[in-house]
Amino acid sequence: MSQELMAQFLVEGRELVAEAARGLSALALQPGDAAAMEACFRALHTLKGSTGLFDLEAMGRLLHAAEDRLTAIRDGAAGDLDALVAMLDQVDRWLDSLERHGRLPADATAIGQALAGHIREEAPTEAPPAGAAWTIPAEFAGLAGTALRYVPREDCFYLGDDPIAIASAIPRLTALRVSLRAPWDPSEPYDPFTCNLVVEAVSAAPRAEVEAGFRLVADQVQFADLVVPKAVDREAVAPEEVAPGDVTPGEVAPEQGGGARRSLRVDAARLDRLAALADDLVIAKAGLAGLAAQVEALPGGHALGQALRARQARLDRLAGDLHATIGRVRLVPLAPLFARFPRLVRDIAGSLSKIAALEVVGGEVEVDKAVVDALADPLLHVLRNALDHGIEDPARRRRAGKPEAGQIRLAARVDGDQVVIEVTDDGAGIDPVTIRDLALQRGLLAPEEAARLDDAAAIDLIFAPGFSTAASVTTLSGRGVGMDVVRSAAAGLGGKVAVTSTPGQGTQVQFRLPLAMALVRILVVACGTETYGLPLDAVVETARLTPDRVVPIRSGRAFQLRDQVLPLVRLADLVGAGGAAAAGQGERVVIATVRGQQVGFAVDAFVDRMDAALRPMGGLLAQAPGLMGTTLLADGGVLMVLDLAELVA
Structure with missing residues (x-):
């Protein structure tokens, strides 16, 4: 597969993982949330189908097991969502591996099987809905090519599948039969949301080409190769001479909803160039005011100068509208970025023998793409510091009268033309006295300067280059690199970052950044x-x-x-x-x-x-x-x- 296709898969994969994570979070709070369940199904099903484009069998099998688990939960089976959360974490790790190395890790199959087995402990795998036995319909006699039997899941509409659209896209279709899987019971009310169809068809296209059209529903379809008996004239059944009552490939096509929202993926570099041109246009049109003033100063130039000012006013409005529109095009939600942090927090906390949970709020807030792209590393620095320096180990938290599990909150909100992003923890906080002493020991402050610092200014010293409160170098801290980088990154985006803390109660790091290009x-x-x-x-x-x-x-x-x-x-x-x-x-x-x-x-x-x-x-x-x-x-x-x-x- 091309690098472009893999890059698109990685982008969409992360978005789908984030969508499934939001759905699981909603289900944890309200188990009966039908919309959240549907969102999870849709995200997992789409991602599973996309793995069919690549050699990602381990990921596909794990996602299939997750679908089965969700089906059982929706049907009333008991059980929590921890196994599904672990599945999403593993898929996220695999996406990281694909991005870095272009392949899944060598242990992907073993890990996928272990996780799938754990997921299926409470949700045994269903038998393929197509059934083990399949009798080729009599009306297909005499046809050659690839025969198929497609039995959509009863809940396929909730997963975003359209069985008729899938069937109509079969290449070089020579025969099609649509029937009922089970007779309608007239005593029961009609349920338009349950699929009761069986689609059987024959295609003259190569089998691999036919199978590719069903890659998103591969677990619901069976294939067979049809060979025309020797007594049959092959020319009589050529696909170009289909009987008038049959369906030809061009006659049935999925309708495009007129009101459907259209989207287009555009290279970010092109948007950046377009934004730069809009900035230049704003600068260029500002020169018209001076030009109009010069014209008005000329003998008899007042009328011409006024006309020029009128044209400038219209250009002002158009340039402003163009700039604002480009700014809106560049807006993207914070949710995909935020969705990566819960797993990272669990991993880092585990490596430190601590317990911590991350609450994410405000993922729906949309900000300029440049801000989102530049925020990943600064936020990761802050979360690492919260876990390493802030959240205490379980024993210390018990002695302090706190729950064993530390709480970290990552929240975003809009404040005027700025986005405010806050990382708050309930850990040990920052002691300004300790900060002053460390600054003196490391020669960052003279004694008289330290004496003049109030507590807020002392805490602000954590942003000084080379400053660290760690006693030794570890894999997470102690090198004096971190918070100064965070402040520099915020400044590079035209924003600011500040810290407030209360010893024994916790710390808050607040980013204030421009919401959009305006x-x-x-x-x-x-x-x-x-x-x-x-x-x-x-x-x-x-x-x-x-x-x-x-x-x-x-x-x-x-x-x-x-x-x-x-x-x-x-x-x-x-x-x-x-x-x-x-x-x-x-x-x-x-x-x-x-x-x-x-x-x-x-x-x-x-x-x-x-x-x-x-x-x-x-x-x-x-x-x-x-x-x-x-x-x-x-x-x-x-x-x-x-x-x-x-x-x-």
């Missing part, structure tokens, strides 16, 4: 010879103050805005632009909301308002405080967009 409306202001961008969603209004409205308060200044007295700070002082305020002149002020309070920022001039495609800070400026990101101006210059909340912190 345009930011900014106000461009001048401070001396420099220009900066301020996000307009934080700006309340702008004002011009006369000198008599500004009053000194201690070492600062304030001014009255209607019935409020607001602090006034020079933006140039905050950004280090230098220069002094002009004496005796009015001041231009931007009133912005900072942490719930209004603050006035004195600037030298209001330059422009514009839509900007914000790009996160990188390189040496990645950790610079007070910067949200950068954007390009129409003339190619770089404009830094400020984070006012951090500037006044």
